[in-house]
Structure formats: structure tokens, C-alpha cells
Amino acid sequence: MKNEWKKCRRILCIRPDNIGDLLMSTPAIRALKQTFNCHITVLASSLGATVVPEVPEIDDAIVFDVPWVQTTGTPDPAQFSQLVKQLKDGRFDAAVIFSVYSQNPMPSIMLAYLAEIPLRLAYCRENPYQLLTHWIPDEEPYTFIRHQVMRDLELVAQVGAVTDKQQLSIRTREILWPVVCEKLLLTGLDLRRPWIILHPEVSEQKRKYPVKDWIAAGRKIRAATNCQLLITGKNNAAEAREIAAGIGGPAFSAAGLFDLEELIILIKHAPLLLSVNTGTIHIAAAVHTPVLVLYALTNPQHTPWRVTNKVLYFDVPAPLQSKNEVVKHVYRSFSAEKLPLATPDTIAEATLAMLELTAASSGSFEEPHALS
Known part of the structure; x- marks a missing residue:
């Protein structure tokens, strides 16, 4: 059945969630492009699509906020019918549906089926019967948990797509560095x-690290190092100003100051990124910038990939915890482990240790923590 894929010249990759999710799929997208020498189109959300121009392996994008993942848009059924027609008109030879283990892939699978795409590959917990031509039973998270990058790479490997370069892919426009410096x-x-960069902005409230603790951590970092602290974000200007003012001294708000291309270069030039678990940590991994992550107990498979990193954890407030039974299963297993906690003290200690490590050694990375 792999031989069918060798003839594919136009492949649709369905990844309709956020920037970080799309970036984690880029090694698998690279494998498809290198193996089949094909044109790659991604179906992406309006949020995810912002990074598409910065991914060299992607040739084209169809932007649509589907109703089965959390996005900013709410399409009506008529728009959905138009999307099916647009996909039919694309005359794709194959579709690859990328998903997180806690997502139901069936709506995306059905979308590819309705668009009459001949070859359709996905993980699925239930038997999809004729909806998929290439079905990979989904054993996560009940049997094991892989990093999302490996989940996606192993999916496309089922049809013969491989790559020897497993790094996340992102284009860096060094020509923008003088503009970033001026800002x-x-x-x-x-x-x-x-x-160093502090990035407190989140796409979901359950991942939010308390402002008072950002301030306390920033003060301790300032006392332990001679680093200035740059607080970034897109739509969190008031929060960034509050954190900078609370820290005092050499702490500065840059929220809303950089577009995505500039943010990529900014992160590339930073000696360390301190962030909650959001798209910035995957940008940092792609440009080889060390990352200290304040990680809400949500998705263990989304830690920084192949970059020097340290992960500190904090709990999700009960009212914000997911009602998804798959996520709740993983949360219960998290609770049974002794995880390094994200407190202002441990954040400052880890920051100092990572700065000393990067000063002593450059270019090294640690493999992501093995999950079981």
C-alpha cells in the first residue's frame, strides 16, 4: 500500500489548531516533501496560518477555523460546504490528518472523505472503516505517550515518508535584526x-502562570544575575507592563511590539527564553534557543523538542481543568508523579543554571524526557 503514496504529487496536511501544533508537525511534513517530492498544502486555522510563510516545506495554505478545535472563528455550515468544494478543486492525491491524542480526528477524516481525496492517513481510536484508506489505531495515551513530533513522524513513516532531519522547521530572516534592535x-x-525573554502570554487561561509569581520570579532572577528582563507577548500589553513594573529595575515591556517574523529573530538572538507552554517554546526549539518552560499540567507531549531545556510544572485551577476524559486520564497520572514545581525560587535557580550551562557550552541539546 505504500507504493500508492510514491505517485502522490499533491498532499494535503490537515493541522487545524495553533502555531505550536503546526511547528511540531514540520519534521513530518518535511518527511513527506523529501520522500515524495510533492507539493504540500496545509489546512490551518487563522492562528496557525500566521507561521506558514516561515515554514520552507509548506507550499500553500488553506485557512479555515474548523468548529472541532479551539479557534477564534465560528464558521457556519455554508462555509463548511464551501471548504469541501475548495478541497475537491485542489485535486489532492492524499491527505494526512495530524492530531493530538486527546483530539477526535473523525471530523477532519470526514472532511478529507467528503473532498474525495483518494488516500487518507490518520490515527484514530475507533475503527473508521471506509473513511480512512490508511488507519493507524491510536494507542495513546493509555499504552504510552510520545512527544508530538515523534507521533507525527511515526504516522507518516507508515506510508514510507522519512527524514534524517528531525529538527522543527522555521525560516529566520536575519535581515530584520536591525529593525528588532531599534524596537x-x-x-x-x-x-x-x-x-533574557520572559513570555507570560497564553492562548488558554488554564496555562496562565500567576502575575504575582512572574513578578516574584523576575525579582529573584534580577538579584541572581545581571540580566535585563524583556517581557513579550502580542495582546497582553497591560499584563506585561504590570510585570515589568512589579519587577522593577532592568525589566521592560515589549508586548505588541514585534510581528511574528521579528519575534522569531528576537528569540533566536536571546540567550534564554522563559515561557509558559505555548507557541514561543517551539519557535525557540526551531532556532536553537535554550528554553525554561513553566508548564501547566496539560499535554506532556508538547515539551521543547531537541533544544537545551528545563521544564517546571504548575497545577491547573480546578474550574479550568479539562472535561476531556482523555486529558483527565493523563492529568491523574501526572498527579501521581513527583514533578519539579514552578515556584519563584525554582525558576530563579533554573534560570541561573541554564545561563551558566549555555555560557559554558553552545550547540548542545538534551533529548525530551521519555514518557511512559
Whole structure:
């Protein structure tokens, strides 16, 4: 059955969630492109699509906010029918549906089926019968948990797509660095002195680390190092200003200052990114910037990939915990483990240790923590 895929010249990759999710699928997308020498189109959300121009392996994108994942849009059924027609008109030879183990892939599978795409590959917990031509029974998370990158790579390997380069893919536009420097100077940052990034913005409230603890951690980092602290984000200007003011001293708000292309270069030039688990940690992994992650107890398979990193955990408030039974199963297993906690003290200690590590050694990375 793999021989059918060798003839594919136009492949649709369905990844309709967020920036970080799409970035974690880029090694698998690279495997498809390198193996089959094909044109790659991604079906992406309006949020995920913002990073598409920065991924060299992607040739084209169809932007649509589907109603079965959390997005900013709410399409009506008429728009959905138009999407099916658009996919039919694309004359795709195959569709690959990428998914998180806690997502139900069936709506995306049905979408590819209705679009009459001949070959359709996906993980699925239930038997999809004729909806998929290539069905991989989904054993996660009850049997094991893999990193999302490996989940996606092993999916496409089922049809013969492989790559020897498993790094996340993102384009860096170094020509923008002077523009970024000018904006940094406007914040008050002194480019002659060391600085690190603090990124508190989240796409979901359950991942939010308390502002008071950001401030406490920032003060301890400032006391332990000589680093300036740059607080970033897109739509969190008030929060960033509050954190910078609370930390005091060399802490500066840059929220809303950089577009995505500029943010990528900013992260590339930073010696360390301190962030909650969101798209920025995957950008950092793609550009080889060390990452310290304050990780809400949600998806263990989304930690930084193939980059120097440290993960500290914090709990999700009870009212915000997922009602998804698969996520709840993983949360219960999390609760049984002794995990390093994200407290202001441990954050400052880890920051100092990582800065010392990156100063002593460059270019090294640690493999993601094995999950079982």
C-alpha cells in the first residue's frame, strides 16, 4: 500500500489548531516533501496560518477555523460546504490528518472523505472503516505517550515518508535584526548588557502562570544575575507592563511590539527564553534557543523538542481543568508523579543554571524526557 503514496504529487496536511501544533508537525511534513517530492498544502486555522510563510516545506495554505478545535472563528455550515468544494478543486492525491491524542480526528477524516481525496492517513481510536484508506489505531495515551513530533513522524513513516532531519522547521530572516534592535532600544533595553525573554502570554487561561509569581520570579532572577528582563507577548500589553513594573529595575515591556517574523529573530538572538507552554517554546526549539518552560499540567507531549531545556510544572485551577476524559486520564497520572514545581525560587535557580550551562557550552541539546 505504500507504493500508492510514491505517485502522490499533491498532499494535503490537515493541522487545524495553533502555531505550536503546526511547528511540531514540520519534521513530518518535511518527511513527506523529501520522500515524495510533492507539493504540500496545509489546512490551518487563522492562528496557525500566521507561521506558514516561515515554514520552507509548506507550499500553500488553506485557512479555515474548523468548529472541532479551539479557534477564534465560528464558521457556519455554508462555509463548511464551501471548504469541501475548495478541497475537491485542489485535486489532492492524499491527505494526512495530524492530531493530538486527546483530539477526535473523525471530523477532519470526514472532511478529507467528503473532498474525495483518494488516500487518507490518520490515527484514530475507533475503527473508521471506509473513511480512512490508511488507519493507524491510536494507542495513546493509555499504552504510552510520545512527544508530538515523534507521533507525527511515526504516522507518516507508515506510508514510507522519512527524514534524517528531525529538527522543527522555521525560516529566520536575519535581515530584520536591525529593525528588532531599534524596537528594543525604544523599550529602554541596553543592547550592550545581557538580557533574557520572559513570555507570560497564553492562548488558554488554564496555562496562565500567576502575575504575582512572574513578578516574584523576575525579582529573584534580577538579584541572581545581571540580566535585563524583556517581557513579550502580542495582546497582553497591560499584563506585561504590570510585570515589568512589579519587577522593577532592568525589566521592560515589549508586548505588541514585534510581528511574528521579528519575534522569531528576537528569540533566536536571546540567550534564554522563559515561557509558559505555548507557541514561543517551539519557535525557540526551531532556532536553537535554550528554553525554561513553566508548564501547566496539560499535554506532556508538547515539551521543547531537541533544544537545551528545563521544564517546571504548575497545577491547573480546578474550574479550568479539562472535561476531556482523555486529558483527565493523563492529568491523574501526572498527579501521581513527583514533578519539579514552578515556584519563584525554582525558576530563579533554573534560570541561573541554564545561563551558566549555555555560557559554558553552545550547540548542545538534551533529548525530551521519555514518557511512559
